Amino acid sequence: MSASGMLYGGDEIGALVFDPGHHSLRVGYAQEDTPKAEIPAIVGIAPNDTPKIEPETKEGNTITQSPWKYYIDTTYLHTPRPNMELHSYMKDGMIENWDFFEKVVDYSYEKIIQSASEYHPVLFSESPWNQRQKREKLTELMFEKYKVPAFYLVKNAALAAFANGRSTALVIDSGATHTTAVPVLDGYVISNAVVKSPLGGDYLILRSREMLEGLGIDLTPTALVSSKEILRDKEKPKYTKKNLSFLPTNSWMVYMVKKTVQDFQQSVLQVSESPYDERLAASVPTVNYEFPTGYHQDFGYERFKLAEGLFDHAMLGAGYIAATSAGMCDVDVRPALYSSVVLTGGNSLVQGFSERLGKDLSSRTPGSMRLKMIAANGTVERRFGAWVGGSILASIGTFQQMWISMQEYQESGKAQIDRKCP
Amino acid sequence: MADVRDIMELDQPVTPELTRESIIGSDKLKKRTFSTTKTQRRPEGMHREVFALLYSDTKDAPPLFPSDTRMRRPRKWEWMPFTNPARTDSAVFYHWRRPSDGPKEYPFAKFNKKIDIPTYTDAIYQQHLQTEGWTKEETDHLMDLARRFDLRFIIMADKYDTEKYNKRSIEDLKERYYKVSGILAKSSGERKVYHYDADHERRRKEQLKRLYDRTPEQIEEEQFLINELKKIEARKKERERKTQDLQKLISQADSQADHLRKADKKIPKKKLANPTRPSRVDTSHILQAVETAGIKFPDYKNSGVSLRSQRMKLPANVGQKKSKGIEQLLQEMEMELNPIPTEEVCQHFNELRSDMVLHMELKAALTSCEFELQSLRHQYEALSPGKTLTIPPQLLSSTTENDGMKLSGNPEIIDVVGSPGTPSGAGT
Numbered sequence: 050m051s052a053s054g055m056l057y058g059g060d061e062i063g064a065l066v067f068d069p070g071h072h073s074l075r076v077g078y079a080q081e082d083t084p085k086a087e088i089p090a091i092v093g094i095a096p097n098d099t100p101k102i103e104p105e106t107k108e109g110n111t112i113t114q115s116p117w118k119y120y121i122d123t124t125y126l127h128t129p130r131p132n133m134e135l136h137s138y139m140k141d142g143m144i145e146n147w148d149f150f151e152k153v154v155d156y157s158y159e160k161i162i163q164s165a166s167e168y169h170p171v172l173f174s175e176s177p178w179n180q181r182q183k184r185e186k187l188t189e190l191m192f193e194k195y196k197v198p199a200f201y202l203v204k205n206a207a208l209a210a211f212a213n214g215r216s217t218a219l220v221i222d223s224g225a226t227h228t229t230a231v232p233v234l235d236g237y238v239i240s241n242a243v244v245k246s247p248l249g250g251d252y253l254i255l256r257s258r259e260m261l262e263g264l265g266i267d268l269t270p271t272a273l274v275s276s277k278e279i280l281r282d283k284e285k286p287k288y289t290k291k292n293l294s295f296l297p298t299n300s301w302m303v304y305m306v307k308k309t310v311q312d313f314q315q316s317v318l319q320v321s322e323s324p325y326d327e328r329l330a331a332s333v334p335t336v337n338y339e340f341p342t343g344y345h346q347d348f349g350y351e352r353f354k355l356a357e358g359l360f361d362h363a364m365l366g367a368g369y370i371a372a373t374s375a376g377m378c379d380v381d382v383r384p385a386l387y388s389s390v391v392l393t394g395g396n397s398l399v400q401g402f403s404e405r406l407g408k409d410l411s412s413r414t415p416g417s418m419r420l421k422m423i424a425a426n427g428t429v430e431r432r433f434g435a436w437v438g439g440s441i442l443a444s445i446g447t448f449q450q451m452w453i454s455m456q457e458y459q460e461s462g463k464a465q466i467d468r469k470c471p
Numbered sequence: 472m473a474d475v476r477d478i479m480e481l482d483q484p485v486t487p488e489l490t491r492e493s494i495i496g497s498d499k500l501k502k503r504t505f506s507t508t509k510t511q512r513r514p515e516g517m518h519r520e521v522f523a524l525l526y527s528d529t530k531d532a533p534p535l536f537p538s539d540t541r542m543r544r545p546r547k548w549e550w551m552p553f554t555n556p557a558r559t560d561s562a563v564f565y566h567w568r569r570p571s572d573g574p575k576e577y578p579f580a581k582f583n584k585k586i587d588i589p590t591y592t593d594a595i596y597q598q599h600l601q602t603e604g605w606t607k608e609e610t611d612h613l614m615d616l617a618r619r620f621d622l623r624f625i626i627m628a629d630k631y632d633t634e635k636y637n638k639r640s641i642e643d644l645k646e647r648y649y650k651v652s653g654i655l656a657k658s659s660g661e662r663k664v665y666h667y668d669a670d671h672e673r674r675r676k677e678q679l680k681r682l683y684d685r686t687p688e689q690i691e692e693e694q695f696l697i698n699e700l701k702k703i704e705a706r707k708k709e710r711e712r713k714t715q716d717l718q719k720l721i722s723q724a725d726s727q728a729d730h731l732r733k734a735d736k737k738i739p740k741k742k743l744a745n746p747t748r749p750s751r752v753d754t755s756h757i758l759q760a761v762e763t764a765g766i767k768f769p770d771y772k773n774s775g776v777s778l779r780s781q782r783m784k785l786p787a788n789v790g791q792k793k794s795k796g797i798e799q800l801l802q803e804m805e806m807e808l809n810p811i812p813t814e815e816v817c818q819h820f821n822e823l824r825s826d827m828v829l830h831m832e833l834k835a836a837l838t839s840c841e842f843e844l845q846s847l848r849h850q851y852e853a854l855s856p857g858k859t860l861t862i863p864p865q866l867l868s869s870t871t872e873n874d875g876m877k878l879s880g881n882p883e884i885i886d887v888v889g890s891p892g893t894p895s896g897a898g899t
Contacts, residue, residue: 060579062564170564199562237626379625379641380679415683416690446579450555454562468619471630 060446064170065162066439067154068205071139072225072250072395075436076157079172079443083429084436086122086161091304092149093120095133119149121156127272127305131295135304142176142227143183151190158195170199170452172443174435177204177231177238178245184470185463192458199452201443202470204238206231208438209393212430213423219386221371221406222434223396225250228359228367230374232386237471242377246365248358250311250396253318256355258310267342270305273297277343286342313338317348318356320401322408325357356399360409367402368409384418392424393434477519546571557583588618589655599654605647609636617648624648642669642676718767722788766793766825780812783820793828800827841867 061080068075070090077084097118120126120133138149158166171191175184184202191197210218210233220231228246232239261268267286277288297305317336321329330350339345360366375386390410392403403424414420425431442448453469513522549570552563557580591600596607612635616627628641649667656664685693766789768782785794801808810816844862851860 058579060566062566168565199564234625235623237620237623237629239625239629241629379628380676380683382625383683415685417682446577447582449564449577449579450557450583452562452564454558454560456560456562460560471619471626 058446059444060449061444062170062449063168064172064199064443066172066174066436066443067157068174068208068433068436068439069139069144069150070205070224070435071137071142071227074153074157075433076161077436077440078162079440081440082437084433084440086157087433088122088153088157088161089126090139090153091126091135091137092146092152093126093130093133093135093301094118094149095120095130119152121153122160127308129272129291129293129295129297129301132298133301134298135300143179144187147186147190151194154190154195166195166197169197170201170443171195171197172201172203172439174205174208174439175202177206177229177240177243179204181467184466188453188458188463188466192455192463197455199454200458201452202466203439203442204231204233205435205438206243207233207236207238208436208442209434210389210391210438211236211441212393212434212438213389213391213425215389215391215423217382217385218389218391218423219371219375220391220393221367221397223249223359223367223392223394223402225396228365228370228394228396230367230371232374232378232382234378234382234385239378242374244370244374244377246362246367246370248362248365248367249394250314251307252358253314253355253396253399254307254310256358257314257318258306260351260355261310261313266340266344266346268306268309268340269342270302270309271341272305274341277341280343280345282337283346284344286340286344288342309341313340314355315398317352318399319352320356320360320399320405321353322401322404325353325361327354330354356401359396359399359402360405366409367406368413371406371410372413387414387418388421390420390422391434392422393431395432397424398428398431477513553577556580586618586621588614588622589652590614591651591655595655595658599658600651602647602650610647610651612636613644613647614651622648640673642672645669645672718769718786718788721767725788726790766821766828768821768825778812779814779817780809782817783809783812785824789828793831796831797824797827800830 059080064079066075066077066079066084068084073087073089075084076086076088095118097116120130126135136146136149138144138146138153144150158164162169173187173191175187187202188200191200206220206222206229209220209222210216216233216236218233220229220233222229222231226247226249228249230244232242258268269288269290273291273293275289275291277286280286317338319333323329327350330353333349333353335347335349336352337345337347360368363369371390375383378386392406397403397406403422407420407422410422411420425434430437451469453465457465457469513519546569548567550565551568551570552565553568554561554563555577557577593607596610600607600610612632613627616630620626620630624641624645628639628644631639631644645667646669649665653664653666767786769786785797798808810820812820844866848860848862852858
């Protein structure tokens with residue numbers, strides 16, 4: 050702190066920010082501008098074939114060696130391993146498999162933070178529809194297992210609004226599995242007006258994959274390609290596969306193909322500015338894309354046709370859910386919401402997403418309203434919107450009174466989370 | 472420096488003089504020692520600015536001065552525990568702080584502002600706050616939400632426990648809250664009590680909702696209607712402008728008539744040599760002017776409020792002469808110049824003044840007619856000497872003398888307005 054102790058209103062207390070999502074878990078220190086790590090929300094699990102006998106035994110207990118080995122983070126996951134099955138611990142925007150989740154949090158403390166958990170207050174983000182029981186469970190986990198000195202839970206939409214400098218906003222969060230429209234008023238989420246659509250990045254990947262498989266394109270992931278040759282356009286791929294002594298598991302293959310298609314989706318797809326028109330799309334320059342096998346071809350109208358899926362649905366299109374969400378709020382706050390529509394989430398980085406959303410939304414906005422879209426330009430700011438917001442919030446001086454401290458937890462238990470963190 | 476030296480044509484000596492200072496080297500002089508390689512001279516014709524670009528400025532020592540900032544030892548920062556008085560527990564957090572700042576209260580604690588939410592006891596509730604449709608538990612819940620969300624009613628309605636209680640609208644919550652706090656404030660003797668008009672709010676929101684929910688077609692239609700309205704207003708304005716123009720024209724005609732009357736006085740004298748064409752047309756002009764005479768008080772059709780006395784104001788087209796005349800007449804009649812403008816007085820006063828003006832006009836017309844008559848008589852007598860034209864007495868005004876007009880003439884009454892043809896008929 051400066052001499053006055055109040056410079057910029059910040060006061061950093063060494064807090065950590067966790068932002069769990071379907072695609073990844075973002076972990077880092079508050080007051081930093083990017084998370085320290087982005088860990089895929091996928092845990093690899095394989096039978097522990099080589100049991101090592103630990104020489105020491107803990108607290109007199111005979112430790113039975115865990116029969117499972119866990120693989121966490123990109124480098125471990127992307128390597129083919131015999132019998133390694135991949136599992137996601139998230140479901141419907143909430144933490145589902147607590148065992149796997151714990152493993153990832155363990156990993157975060159051990160490899161990313163590299164500091165003991167009891168020294169750092171922890172701020173977690175959650176989806177706006179998180180269930181009470183899950184919130185309590187997370188509180189319990191953090192206090193009981195990790196012995197954090199303080200804990201707090203904030204809705205990720207509110208954090209994304211903070212990251213964009215707003216406390217009142219209509220947050221359009223387009224992530225891996227969902228696109229949501231969440232009205233935030235003075236930092237509180239209006240939970241009855243949250244609108245959710247299952248059209249997100251995964252949906253685009255699925256559609257892209259269907260299309261690519263329909264074209265007969267080999268989607269063998271990079272991890273299985275040992276060498277390839279330079280080819281002419283649309284020539285049949287000539288590559289040699291890695292010589293594996295085992296067959297990769299199905300779940301691993303699915304995951305890796307998904308990653309391959311994801312790269313395709315991120316580099317090729319584009320949302321057209323107005324509703325999809327075959328002739329118009331055909332006139333736009335094509336984009337060449339090379340697959341891991343070395344096969345490459347130009348993609349023209351497909352780019353727009355695939356991305357159109359996010360918007361053309363009558364009930365689930367991004368523009369529609371935004372307008373619906375605002376329409377469910379009190380009339381008095383609608384102008385404030387429309388005048389700061391915050392766009393966040395990795396899937397919003399699909400080319401042309403914000404322009405199209407702006408257009409769709411303005412056609413549904415009452416004429417007298419001022420519509421303003423706020424979309425961070427940087428990739429990091431957009432993908433980690435909620436984390437950045439958490440980083441800001443946890444390092445603000447006036448926030449330090451909000452934490453649920455260990456003492457409070459011991460006195461009142463986990464049930465207070467609902468009161469303390471609305 | 473180099474430029475300045477150049478301008479001053481102060482070439483440094485090629486070899487600096489060997490002085491004691493240059494060898495021992497005081498601080499000051501060291502800076503001014505130049506390397507002796509000033510071989511490059513500006514070529515003839517090259518601009519100084521251009522040469523300056525080539526010129527390597529190594530001759531000037533870099534402006535290095537010993538700074539007087541000494542390497543002070545930085546103040547220490549320490550990872551120190553602190554307690555936050557804004558917290559209800561005494562949780563200890565750590566942050567970086569200068570130990571030299573000394574222990575003081577957490578600076579952000581003072582931002583912890585709480586809204587004062589009124590409280591009540593069971594007894595007070597039983598006595599004052601009971602109302603239909605609200606149980607004490609639900610009221611408690613409402614007050615609790617108000618405290619937790621600092622009266623953000625929209626959030627309160629959102630977080631309302633709909634499992635235990637019925638869903639209530641924001642207006643319901645506000646109504647109940649303000650009623651409760653009003654009653655409590657009154658019972659504690661406070662004067663200022665806020666009243667919340669829930670019905671009005673509901674209606675306002677309903678209206679606002681309808682406004683926002685208009686379909687594009689409805690908006691278009693409204694825009695169309697607004698445009699139509701604008702057109703109508705424009706037309707109305709145009710019409711008003713035209714009537715004003717007309718009034719201007721009329722007043723112009725008035726003054727023209729005046730002018731003509733003046734002309735009448737001159738023309739006959741000038742045209743004495745050619746008297747066969749008497750100014751017959753002129754008289755009809757005069758008569759026309761007379762017919763339209765009187766004061767046209769404009770109708771007050773404008774929307775909005777106006778003073779009635781405004782109606783008694785003389786219109787701008789009434790000349791100073793006329794208004795003076797009116798004033799004079801009013802004074803003669805011993806009437807007030809500005810009577811109290813009741814409805815009736817207004818009307819009669821305006822009529823009276825209009826009549827006065829008419830009266831003056833008529834008088835003027837009469838005199839000019841008589842004058843013409845006399846001049847015609849003179850013409851006649853001049854053209855046929857020996858003969859005298861006897862003007863029938865009914866054509867001569869009898870009132871002129873009484874009125875004290877300059878033109879003393881024959882005392883007969885003529886009805887100018889009633890029979891316009893008469894004087895001209897007499898003329899020919």
